Amino acid sequence: MNRKKFILESLALSAMPGLLQQCRMAGKHVIRGQISGANSTIGHLLRDPAVTGRKPDEIIETGTLVVGGGVSGLSAARRLLQQGRKDFILIELDKQPGGNAACGSNEVSAYPYGAHYIPLPNNELTAYLQFLEECGVITGYDAEGLPLINELYLCFDPQERLYIHGYWQEGIIPAFGLPDSELQQIKRFLAEMDGFRKAKGADGKEAFSIPVDSSSNDEQFLQLDRISMHDWLLQNNYNAPGLHWYINYCCRDDFGTDYRQASAWAGIHYFAGRKGLAANAAPQSVITWPEGNGWLVQQMQKKIAPYILPGTVALNVDTTGEGVTVKVLEVATKKIKAIHAKTCILATPQFVNSRLLAADDARKKTIADHFVYQPWMVANITSRKLTERSGAGLSWDNVLYKGRGLGYVEATHQLIGYQGPKQVLTYYLPLTEKKAAEERTAAQKRSFEDWVSLIREDLLAAHPDFDEMIDEVDVWVWGHGMISPQRNFIHGAVRKQMQQPLAGKVYFAHSDLSGISVFEEAFYQGLKAADAVLQA
Ligand SMILES: Cc1cc2nc3c(=O)[nH]c(=O)nc-3n(C[C@H](O)[C@H](O)[C@H](O)COP(=O)(O)OP(=O)(O)OC[C@H]3O[C@@H](n4cnc5c(N)ncnc54)[C@H](O)[C@@H]3O)c2cc1C
Structure with missing residues (x-):
């Protein structure tokens, strides 16, 4: 086959789902699945x-x-x-x-290959609000002009939990088992972020806005773009390991970027840019679909x-x-x-x-x-109900403290009335351990079995029956997942x-x-x- 023919035919293949594969972890149970994703063709x-x-x-x-x-x-x-x-x-x-x-789907549920949610919309984004009205996400406005969000699309309770020190705590800001000194630092950090959320520059613009282009050009905020989020924390006397883990998690979650590489302006924007208020939802609520x-x-x-x-x-x-x-x-x-x-x-x-x-x-x-574009791996895992450790029950977002990945979102969480025996869990892994180009090359070489073992290693402590309960893993690799705000x-x-x-x-x-x-x-x-x- 000549080169042109080869490329054209592999391009046609790249638009199709990957080849079906299977592997076994410990024991006899077979895990089926495939690797798909935008490839280098x-x-x-x-x-x-x-x-x-x-x-x-x-x-x-x-x-x-x-x-x-x-x-x-x-x-x-x-x-x-x-x-x-x-x-x-x-x-x-x-x-x-x-x-x-x-997004993709199987016989259990639809599920995302990438983006999973939007936060409450910032209230001055007129065209965006109009779009959300048009598609029924916003159903009206209250007397104060705050949007009413369609209850079907607001994330149902429980929204999030964190597996920390052998226990699932509610919420993902680490707290369970942390010393009081760390808890106090986390509290101080969140109060400082609240200040940034309200801050305006000398030009009258919000310090941190969405879109980013509407943000203030005041030098006191611009300078934050010249240091990393990690260094900013240390410069401001934040050294609690629990806080550092959490901020790195946030940078990896939103930017696919380690907090040693992400700029402090971007890291703070994660907390200070989202200001949306709704008539019928708490400020940190998320809007999501299976x-x-x-x-x-x-x-x-x-x-x-x-x-x-x-x-x-x-x-x-x-x-x-x-x-x-x-x-x-x-x-x-x-x-x-x-x-x-x-x-x-x-x-x-x-x-x-x-x-x-x-x-x-x-x-x-x-x-x-x-x-710089960060590669990601997203895996949709179809499983029977996994054994749970003590603490909070399965939530929409399930994060593991000091885990390799970001944990998983339960895609089936938003399926109204669903009580089937299986669930689909969307596992997220930003590939941040080495330089982006090296991670991309390594990701392309990994086999289906390599990816399943990596996920298993990450989740096994929280779900000891992973080997028997996982039936299918749909792996999607994003070579150039998202821009890195370095x-x-x-x-x-x-x-x-x-x-x-x-x-x-x-x-x-x-x-x-x-x-x-x-x-x-x-x-x-x-x-x-x-x-x-x-x-x-
Ligand atoms: C793993 C992951 C999770 C994410 N989670 C969230 C989330 O929960 N919430 C959120 O708001 N955002 C999330 N994002 C960010 C998401 O990227 C953005 O929200 C948004 O979808 C980006 O849209 P875009 O049009 O800018 O870029 P893209 O999605 O990159 O769109 C570019 C399009 O161009 C097409 N294209 C490329 N080359 C060609 C060509 N030569 N000819 C024709 N077409 C071409 C591509 O196929 C693609 O469809 C996530 C991203 C990733 C990777």
């Missing part, structure tokens, strides 16, 4: 002149081409339609839009479905001449097409853009030098520079341009790019 494809150099079989004309059907691309497309534009196309390489918010944010992705597609071309990979972007020409590969037919548009929105991560805009060497170098990235010049449109006709929309990868930021990046196109 796409990267090879974008670099292969045998594919990118092929002449198009067809030319398509449109007003605006949106590349990428993650939350940011869908948000851009929705905005274009809302504003009366109908001459646009959205292309997505996968069979289904969704990107990092994609399939995670895959549910929101389905809602976003409703009106724009006719404009979406799934299974279509952008190969390169040419800005010479009038408008923009994007060469694409239609995966099912293996046809090469050229889409000629007046304007183009790249809702793809910058490491992909550096290949799409391959002629721009300076851009390529800047992206390689400054944009020091000087969020408030550095490069992030802003990369947001600038190219030649007045290529606009950028991915959440990596926010420096923090969350639904609201992806939604905002899409709106911003679409508004710029509408004004062009």
Whole structure:
């Protein structure tokens, strides 16, 4: 088989679920499953002149081409339609839009492959609130203007627990068995975060805002972007091991990044950026579905479905001449097409853009030098009811103190009335022990059995009957899971520079341009790019 044929065929395979596999841990019970995930075939494809150099079989004309059907691309497309534009196309390489918010399912439940929840929405995000109203997440407003959140989508009790010192405590802020001195430090830390949540800069803007771009430029806050979260803790006399574990957990949870690498500005934003209040829910409540944010992705597609071309990979972007020409590969037919548009929105991560805009060497170098993407492994584990240790019962979020991963979310928790014998647990592991590139290479080499043993090692202390009760493990590896907000990235010049449109006709929309990868930021990046196109 020649190289081009090999790449095209493996690309078609990459869009399908992985091959079925099985393994045994201790004992005879067989654990079935597969490894899936965005693989490196796409990267090879974008670099292969045998594919990118092929002449198009067809030319398509449109007003605006949106590349990428993650939350940011869908948000851009929705905005274009809302504003009366109908001459646009959205292309997505996968069979289904969704990107990092994609989901899967089995006979027990739907489950997420990535994003699982949104927090209560910040109350001034008008367009975002409108979207949540449109899809029935917000059902109305009280006399004070606070949103009423649909009870079906608010996380049911119990929300979270932590396995610490052999006991499941309620809540994930460590407390059980910690000395009073540590508890006092945690209390002081949370009070300080509360101060940051309310803080404003000399420019009158909130110190920590969503979107990140609306935050204050006051130097007293910007300087926090120049040190790591770990160093900031020590500088502020926070040395309690329990607090350090918790803050590192938070940075790994939201940014896939160790707190020695995450900037203190990003680390504090985790606590201070979310300010949403609701009429019928406590401030730290979460909004979630069995399939995670895959549910929101389905809602976003409703009106724009006719404009979406799934299974279509952008190969390169040419800005010479009038408008923009994007060469694409239609995966099912293996046809090469050229889409000629007046304007183009790249809702793809910058490491992909550096290949799409391959002629721009300076851009390529800047992206390689400054944009770090953390790999993740997410495993959906189908099990019969696991034996529980003492303390709080199974909750939506179940975290293990000093565990290797972040613990697991019970996807079946939000299935109303579900009382079946099985449950689906979504286990999250940000790969943060080595440099991102090394972790990516190591992750690609791990076998199904390697991943299952790693999860087993992490969960066995809390669930001693793991070997007998786990039936299926659906492993998903994200090579470039999310942008890492390392020091000087969020408030550095490069992030802003990369947001600038190219030649007045290529606009950028991915959440990596926010420096923090969350639904609201992806939604905002899409709106911003679409508004710029509408004004062009
Ligand atoms: C494991 C994990 C857990 C997460 N959990 C949460 C959570 O609980 N809550 C939360 O708010 N956020 C979470 N996130 C962050 C999540 O990434 C964002 O919320 C959001 O979904 C990002 O959307 P995006 O459009 O910016 O990017 P992406 O999701 O990366 O979308 C980019 C899209 O472009 C497509 N694409 C790439 N190259 C091409 C090409 N050449 N041609 C055509 N299409 C292309 C991709 O297939 C993809 O669909 C999580 C992320 C990960 C990895």
